[in-house]
Amino acid sequence: MKVGIAQIRPFLGRVDQNLDKHAQFIEQAKAEQVDMIVFPELSLTGYNLLDLTFDVARVKTDEQIQSLVEMAAGIDIVFGYVEKSSDHLLYNTAVYASDQKIVHTHRKTHLPTYGMFDEGRYFGRGQRVRSFPTKWGRMGMLICEEVWHPATTYLLAQDGVEIFLFLVNSPVRDIRTEQFANQREWRLLTQTNATVYGAYTLFASRVGSEDGATFLGNSHIIAPDGEMACEADIFEEQLLVTEIDLDQIRRARFQMPLIRDENLELTIRELKRIQKRRIEEVDGL
């Protein structure tokens, strides 16, 4: 399977221009015989939208969204946008499009609302974390902050994921070592998840800046054995293309059958106990 990561710099709040950019990258990926191209979080809109969130929100059936879905012919496309639901709620959403249809929609479940992030002010919380079948095996999409909550990757892994798709917008901070702090932390997360779940992990990360905050880039792919398969540079737009060997998933899981040995009963039982205790104890823990 040949995969591509579109490490793009979206225009803030310009769905029209971003659509053109998506078309260019998809065109290039098709020319390179890419089977699936993954764009970063909110790739159609840019990140720190503030009140622009209302303007860029689109329903699933919107003409612009559908025009992008229609480009998914001979190539599967993963992208992010601000979704408006029928009850007028807004979601930070990732879409998997194949054969000109949306085959899976994921609404971001964990919205960072602290420090420089303000997503909880604008977005509703997604309520589902699910894997879905594709032509190349089961995949699961997670959007940025979600990956920092181990429950999300755990759930996807138990739900059969063979390929993780992480759609990310990561602002650079703390430049006291050659690797930025956020770069180091993300690398830990992608390598850990790939290794403990024996899954390919695709990290699609945007570049460019918004009001002085610089997004990392450094998109990369980790093989199921935890090794780096390939990575893009920081800060520059790039189409990162590589061939991945799906048989590596089988080999990794034969070698370390961690999913087989997972004990869902235990996890659920203990979680229920903890949940009950939290409800009973007014003051939390």
Added chain:
Amino acid sequence: MNWIEEQLSKAPFLRLDSEQTTRLLVTTLREEIEKVGFQRVVIGLSGGIDSALSLYLAVRAFGADRVIAVRMPYRTSSTNSLTDAQIAVEETGVESITIDITPQIDAYFNRFPEASPLRRGNKMARERMTILYDLSAEHRALVVGTSNRTEILLGYGTQFGDAASAVNPIGDLYKTQVRQLASYLGVPQSILDKPPSADLWSDQTDEGELGFRYIDVDILLYHLIDLGLSAQQVKQKGFDPSFVNHVVARIRQNQFKRVMPIILKVGSRTVGTDFRYLRDWGV
């Protein structure tokens, strides 16, 4: 080991990766200027280390031919400042403009001969700001800022004066980090080594006026702001209590310089409160 390295070895938590920091600042300075339709920048060059660092970063971002350095001396400005600024201009090869602000400053204060150094200093800083913004329009060049993080936090600058700019590449760097990066980028030694001064009156030095050394206040600010320790906690760590109290008070008292003017709310979508957009709206 030079004195900047010595300071950093005492405060290793302030040390930046020079190469990566430069790459970040140069990349994003270029993007933030160019994406709003500008190809050139204008920088007020005092002869001090902050504006020199902004200049050297701008030259890396745009090339010398797209950077305009402006020297704006007053008759009491030190000649060393003017010479140091000239050395930086020559070493970078940028176009430079020199505008003596003495006539307009003196014309104004002839009406107020008793005006305090504070008033005079603020007036000069704002005069320089208006010149930079005028040249900005003339040359279609955005004003690049030269205020560092230490002085922004301490409020050691003039509101709507030297604090004004379109994009400030060094506003998140403590003075100690400005020194590290300036040294890395090859800012002339005479600029690195001289005592920092606002140069608003003769023999003025920042550290003399502030009453403490930059390295000491940077270490304190790091503990208070970056590590999020309370005043009480940093005192327990051994910082001088009166120093801590003084700095904490300065940070609070000067918050007004760090925000846009307060708008009295009347409607339902007030600019800055619930009318919220980035400057980078649409770009």
